[in-house]
Amino acid sequence: MRIYLDLLNRERRSLLLRYASFKMLIVIFLVTYYMYINSIINSNAWTMGLVAFSFIKLLFVVAVFSIVYSFMLISAFAANVYDYEVIYSASLMLINSIFGTNVSRLNNILVGNVTLSIGDLLLMILGFLLWISVFYNISFVAKGKVSHFMWSLAIILLTLVGLEAMGQANIMVSEWPPASVSDLITNSVVILAMLTFFIIEICGNLAYAATIIDEYYKKIDRLSKSFREILMGQIRSELVTSERESESVSKLRLSPLALLMLRGYSGMYALEETGEELSSKVAGLIRSEGKNDREFVTSILGLKSVPRFTTTVLSIITGLLVKLPLAILLTLLAFILANSFGSLYPELVEIRTPAFSLIILTLIVVLFYLFGDFIARRKFR
């Protein structure tokens, strides 16, 4: 049976390697994405985001201060002390000793002497959101939750627009429709859109692979431990049981007949319903089933349902090669159709509005869905 333990160990190592490589790939793609984001926004946004954290901390201190001050006021009044200045200073000192904050800064905030413009505040919020997206992505890498990754993308895109409006980003956008290919290549929005699309596809797929491997690794680990315990006799309570058994027999003064009967019983009673009994039964069953069916042991150890990822990378590439061009083509088709309506009926203002383009797009989406569904039903009935 040791051979199966070796097999399990080998499988665990191989899974770990695959898991690490998938995670590394995710990190590389995310870092690339953030590098691009960083290149189009002002670094001031990141700094203001950090300032926001300290500002939030300061707000928390102010909240604590107000509670402390209220209690101290009540206590002082109870002791017939009505010196507000002393109570205020004592509260400030106490808070300073607990949190170690800058007293003059805290005092400034408390007296309403805050030098923070609305622009700074907005920038702080946007910077804060940028950092939140980073944290979401860290969580995504660590836990593999795709929803966190999606939230981070949503936050980044929202923040980028805000930063651009505030003049804190340098997004190069050409007029629609693009006049040349260079208009497309140099267009920051196009590059960002492409990167976002790629990252959704690639990171989503890699995260799925990593999650499956992670689950499987844990499963193999659990099974390996219990298999070793069962087959190699590594059961902790074994000694305890035998001590209990010998103690109970030796302490009693028994007649020869009673002793005879007890011997018969004790072997079974001592083990009845214990982990040892169950383990030995399981080990016996695995051995006997293993003799009848050679593949039984590998099945029970999960070695015959190991996830395979030979085609995963290939399917990501083919998915991108099919999905992205088709999606672009269909979108462009929708807009071209909307434009042609506009040129056909130039007197109608409504059909030259973006809302009309959107309606056409929605229509094409619905038609495409119905057509695709119909084809699938017909072909694979």
Add this chain to the structure above:
Amino acid sequence: MILKIRITNVAGIYLLITFFGFFFALSLFQLKYLLSFLKASGVDVGFLFPRASDIVTFAPWLLVFSGILLFAFVLSYLRFSMQVRIVLPRLEITRAVSNDRIFQGELTSVKIRIENPTIFDLDRVILTDMVPDTFDIVFGENHVEVNIPAGGKIEFAYILRAAARGVHLIGPVSIMLMDKSSFFATTIEIPVFSEIRVFPSYRDIKRLEITQKTMGGFLPGQHTMFKLKGSGYDFHQLRQFYYSDPLKLIDWKASARLGKLMVREYHGEKVIKIYILIDTSYTMGYGYRRFTKLDFATRAGALVAYLAQKLQDFFGVMLFSSTVHNFVKAGRGRGHFMQILSVLAEAEPEGVANLPGAIRYLIDYEPRSCFLVIISDLESDVGAIVEGVKIALAHKLRPAIIVPMSPLFEIPPPRSPFRQIFREAVMIEYMRRLNTISNKIARFGVRVLPATPQNIISIVLESYVRAKQRMIGAI
């Protein structure tokens, strides 16, 4: 097969981004009007958003980007729905159970094999083989999260411990399918079932066997209890002649040798006919999980059947409540014992006890005298119980009634004084009712034996041994 495809929260956020893009693009087109309106109204936001007018150029690009995202989503959905429609119904699932007839507490292994014969990959499948809670999974796992490539197959196995007696179904196999991007999910249950028949625990029988072994193959007192002196073929003893003895019993050789008349005595084994009647009314299903009154009753029944088989007696079983659910006519032998175990495994609590009906049914099939072990909580109508006893006695059926005392089986040991008082009160009320029934039945010379979880097995055994000693139901 109609399958519902769920859109996950990941897809929700994706769509949020897409529709936000559309919404934002449309808003941007109106932004220049808003800005000029604000300027005309005397509100200048230029200091806050200096490039507000520039981002209007984003609008068409945003529309295109959102459109691409939306089409990509639809394409993903079409691919997934195709997977669901084509692959899931064609999955070949087989389950192999190593032993489908086991005793309670014993183990069996289950192996599941899933094959994907189609040309499509299954990206992410969470397979769960549904196991009822009457089994414990002691090794391996009944679920797996995996991908099954086109034409591929997977196998997984696990070991079950039968924790409760009965006829149980393993299955169906639940499959949760998700796409690679975790956008869509669907769940389906494939109706692949396997029946496992779990006989009552063999533990009590094993104990009896061990006791037998330590006593040199006999049960305590068996050699004195179950022999009938005076008839049979086995030599018992020589004794002096009494005038009442028939002359044919005189051993002339021994008389000549000893110089006085000696009689040769023989003995033969008593054989009785016993029926185990188990009340399977719904109240018998109460008690701790996997240790209900009915579970104890079936364990006791199995033990009596085993003992009867060992001692060459005829034994049968009946499960009854409102009607007779199962009846096995008295017989003997190993095969008959296994049949009885199989019937005991099927006992399920349902309906209300109808003892007279059960006795009448028995009389139809067994018109001759026999001994009945009735295991019932007697929680049905008192008059009906008494009537049942009367009918039995009128047809030479001698019953002994073993009553599992409900409060002791159902109410957990008290941990607080309040619960102690509650338990005491329940016990007092219960005993008052039981005494009333006992007194009514005792008038006919029938014993009602109250049993606790600790002694129910021994009480049932004792009543059997008593019947054997007194030749009740002897053939």
